[in-house]
Amino acid sequence: MxxxxxxxxxxxxxxxxxxxxxGSKSATNRALVLAALADDPGYIRRPLRSRDSTLMADGLRAMGVGIESTLNSSSGVPGGGDAWRVVPLPLAGPALVDVGNAGTVMRFLPPVAALCDGPVSFDGDPRSYERPLGGVITALRALGARIDDDGRGALPLTVHGTGCLVGGTVTLDASSSSQFVSALLLSGARFQQGVEVRHVGDPVPSLPHIRMTVEMLRAAGARVDAPEDGGEPDVWRVAPGALLGRDLVVExxxxxxxxxxxxxxxxxxxxxxxxxxxxxxxxxxxxxxxxxxxxxxxxxxxxxxxxxxxxxxxxxxxxxxxxxxxxxxxxxxxxxxxxxxxxxxxxxxxxxxxxxxxxxxxxxxxxxxxxxxxxxxxxxxxxxxxxxxxxxxxxxxxxxxxxxxxxxxxxxxxxxxxxxxxxxxxxxxxxxxxxxxxxxxx
CATH class of the missing domain: 3.65.10.10 (Enolpyruvate transferase domain)
Known part of the structure; x- marks a missing residue:
């Protein structure tokens, strides 16, 4: 052996x-993105501390977000315990984000990068080059982002942020990953026109993950319309607006x-x-x-x-x-x-x-x-x-x-x-x- x-x-x-x-990886990484885009500092308590969540936190730090670990310390943290304190700061490049082989990182952070002032490059493990990402890339371009990927529709790539993104309505095929939809929704409140995501194609897998995204957005103060609320099938909308810094305990x-x-x-x-x-x-x-x-x-x-x-x-x-x-x-x-x-x-x-x-x-x-x-x-x-x-x-x-x-x-x-x-x-x-x-x- x-x-x-x-x-x-x-x-x-x-x-x-x-x-x-x-703690939940899905909730931890969504919470990190929402806290990074909020107007005020927040706490993420009992987060998952693993490779995927560390990659997410490090990627946001590279773009300028303040994330302070309070592991095994109650100093300065209401209620004490294991937590991340997230301080939203101006997003800026140049930056390099290592996605590893984390689907949430490779899909959730390019929309955040589009809000940066400067270029943000993404790279990762060899397997990450093979995983579906084209839906996010194409959608971001349709919403006003400039992305260089040498026509691959996959990693590695560079997002050339301008400090804002117009947003609006976009149609995509999310049949290979529900994360395509969540990626756009999570940052959508910060787009100038918000975002309306319309899925076309085979059924979206893992719909509970999109429902989690919707619930967490609403808890952060976003206005969201979703199919489960009686809206159009396969259509999600996030209105432009501020996100709240929260004190969140991860399930x-x-x-x-x-x-x-x-x-x-x-x-x-x-x-x-x-x-x-x-x-x-x-x-x-x-x-x-x-x-x-x-x-x-x-x-x-x-x-x-x-x-x-x-x-x-x-x-x-x-x-x-x-x-x-x-x-x-x-x-x-x-x-x-x-x-x-x-x-x-x-x-x-x-x-x-x-x-x-x-x-x-x-x-x-x-x-x-x-x-x-x-x-x-x-x-x-x-x-x-x-x-x-x-x-x-x-x-x-x-x-x-x-x-x-x-x-x-x-x-x-x-x-x-x-x-x-x-x-x-x-x-x-x-x-x-x-x-x-x-x-x-x-």
Whole structure:
């Protein structure tokens, strides 16, 4: 075994743990953008501190935003605790933004850069060059931005900001990523004419993420019209206006709770996720229903959400178009089920951190599984699995899926478990703590 392989721990008993998962990546990165564009300073409390959120904060700092970390300190912070204090300052270039392989950073920050006074260049990991970005580039040009990308419609690129953007109405195809819509909405209140985004094409995936964007914009004082309010289908509007500096507490990342809940299911144990909100726009909130259908039971409590496995794991037929980020862990659980599963509506996962459908099929089959790709998903026929190397393709959700398999299949070795740092810092430590029955603090 080489140094980059992590021996996935096998559970000798049903897990029984209390888990505190870190803050939501989606909420943290949206909050950073909104705070940077606000008229007054604000606080983001209990943020996710991971590679993706650090890249977002560093990108905004490069454009002139003041972001002060108060990690493990209550000095100067009302209420104390872990927080970022964000001080909006004049946006200016020249600046260089490293997006890594973070979809939110590569899509949310070019509209912010268009408001800078000066050029802002964007670059990232090799995989970031392959991820869809053309919709944002084309839309920004239609709204008045000047962008140099050598005709690629992808990274690397430079946004030549002039200190303002006209804005107005724009039509785009967001069928490859809901982030195209969110990117324009988040900065839209600062455009001179606001923004009206009209989607044309196949259905937009991951609509809960757009609903999260709308809710957070409204909480920051923006006037937003959205389809779910009875407006036109596939049309979102943000009126021009000021954004409020806020004191925001970030919800736990419910999607990152997926491997821990799955651990309870596949081992027949119990996991309590602390501080699970009673209402949430996060896609991960659908784990309650999906994993219950696969054989578990949920109980909301004052402390959080308690999830119990029953000792049996059932197959699942589900359209995951709105919650594609849950597919890797659900596929891992399905490979351990007592009946076949069909996961559909997730063709867009082929252009995420990696081609997640091809990767899941290859890696689960490499452990003895029977997984085939369909036009828009996966068909999984459970078979006895064996140990082996599970490659992660630098994809954090592939790594956590492999850890779930390893709980009940001895000998699973996960390549580059450190990739989980994208959204779950110290995942191996959290996983070990869960297995020892101690309180898991993310």
């Amino acid at each position: 080489t140094d980059h392989l992590w021996p996935a721990p096998t559970a000798s008993d049903p897990v029984d743990a209390v888990v505190t998962v870190p 736990p990342d419910l999607s990152n709770a997926a491997p821990f809940l799955a651990a309870a299911l596949v081992t027949g144990g119990t996991v309590l996720i602390r501080d699970w909100p009673r209402h949430s726009s996060q896609p991960g909130d659908q784990l309650r229903e999906l994993l219950t259908r696969m054989g578990g039971s949920v109980e909301p409590t004052d402390e959080g959400l308690r999830f119990r496995g029953t000792g049996r794991v059932h197959g699942l037929e589900a359209d995951l178009h709105e919650v594609g980020e849950l597919a890797p862990v659900l596929a891992a659980v399905a490979a351990l089920a007592d009946s076949p599963s069909v996961l559909s509506g997730i063709a867009h996962l082929r252009v995420h951190e990696t081609d997640r459908l091809a990767a899941l099929a290859a890696e689960l089959n490499g452990l003895g599984g029977d997984v085939t790709e369909t036009a828009d998903g996966l068909r999984i026929n459970p078979r006895p699995l064996h140990g082996g190397v599970f490659h992660t393709y630098l994809d954090h959700r592939l790594a956590t899926a492999a850890a779930v398999i390893g709980l009940v299949v001895p000998g699973v070795e996960v390549e580059d478990i450190s990739t989980t740092g994208k959204t779950l810092p110290d995942f191996p430590g959290l996983w070990d703590s869960m297995l020892t029955g101690t309180v898991v603090k993310g």
